[in-house]
Amino acid sequence: MADAPQRKAGLWRYLSAAFTFRWNLLFFGSAMAAAMLLPNPDIVIPIVAAGELAYLSALSSMPRFQAAIDAKVHARGKSSGPDPEGQRDAQLRLHELLVGLDPERRNRFVRLRARCVEMQRIADAVRGDTHDASGAAEDLRAPALDRLLWMFLRLLLSQQAVERFLRATDVKALEQSLTALRQKQADAQARADERILRSVTDAIATAELRTTNHQKARSNHEFITLELDRIEQKIHALTEMAISHQDPDQLSVQVDAVAEGMQQTEATIRELQSITGLGVDVATTPRILGADPTEMVRS
Numbered sequence: 001m002a003d004a005p006q007r008k009a010g011l012w013r014y015l016s017a018a019f020t021f022r023w024n025l026l027f028f029g030s031a032m033a034a035a036m037l038l039p040n041p042d043i044v045i046p047i048v049a050a051g052e053l054a055y056l057s058a059l060s061s062m063p064r065f066q067a068a069i070d071a072k073v074h075a076r077g078k079s080s081g082p083d084p085e086g087q088r089d090a091q092l093r094l095h096e097l098l099v100g101l102d103p104e105r106r107n108r109f110v111r112l113r114a115r116c117v118e119m120q121r122i123a124d125a126v127r128g129d130t131h132d133a134s135g136a137a138e139d140l141r142a143p144a145l146d147r148l149l150w151m152f153l154r155l156l157l158s159q160q161a162v163e164r165f166l167r168a169t170d171v172k173a174l175e176q177s178l179t180a181l182r183q184k185q186a187d188a189q190a191r192a193d194e195r196i197l198r199s200v201t202d203a204i205a206t207a208e209l210r211t212t213n214h215q216k217a218r219s220n221h222e223f224i225t226l227e228l229d230r231i232e233q234k235i236h237a238l239t240e241m242a243i244s245h246q247d248p249d250q251l252s253v254q255v256d257a258v259a260e261g262m263q264q265t266e267a268t269i270r271e272l273q274s275i276t277g278l279g280v281d282v283a284t285t286p287r288i289l290g291a292d293p294t295e296m297v298r299s
Contacts, residue, residue: 014060017069021059028052090286094150097157105156112232113149116289119239145235149288151265152231155224158272162221169214178207220268227265 018024028048035044059065098106181204188197 011060014066014069015056017072018056018059018065024052024055087287094153094286094288097153100160101153101156102160105160109149109153109156112152112235113288116145116149116235116239120289143285145238146288146290147285148231148235148238150285151269152228152235153288154269155228155231155265158269159221159224159228162217162224162272165217166214166221169210169217171214174207174210174214178204178211181207220272223268227268231265 031048031051032045035041035048038044098109101109181200185197185200185204188200
């Protein structure tokens, strides 16, 4: 289930974040100190203050800046008030899905997760002294990446279930049966046998419905296969960006944007719940980057 839409952080948080930005504090503090050393500080200080107000107003009104602060507040809100029972259910669901996958698909998921972890480690090493020791940047990215990995895992299970459905349906036999039924329908019409005609007509409708279901399943399978490749490449791209991207807020906005833009994929997963056995999804996305799924499978 997709997370609830993020609430706006509010003007005060935008202004506070803009003011406490380290480069603003450096420049503003330096400008004020220099102004006080001048012969006429009563003239220069108001000018510096006016420039600061103009900066705060401009930055706090930028949509991209607001989106970054909204994402940060949203992530911190989730980390500061976890739902132990919900997280426990989510981790159990993660375990069930991993166990339900065939080895090839399970290994594909584990490799993708391992790639994310490795890219994060490389990004931390590249940033070196610029790494945020508080862990805020990591806390900001992990939930959105967990959502993408969670969707990827559910798509793998959906793909597996659809393939089983397709293998269980003999299309040629279904087509032959439909041809035979239509011939019987024509014969019954020629004899004006209403009883046989009603029975055969109903059987034809059922066979046509099965044919339609099979065609839709094939279409879903094609869509799921393409989505798996697309999401996998998106995750690779986003984690690799962390190595060269110096602004964790902007990176987090992009990760969140990708995670939020998966409505069609979520709709397909819900549509296939009856044959995948997914049932009603847990409200909480399980921790994936922060836990080792391979250990959960072995437990």
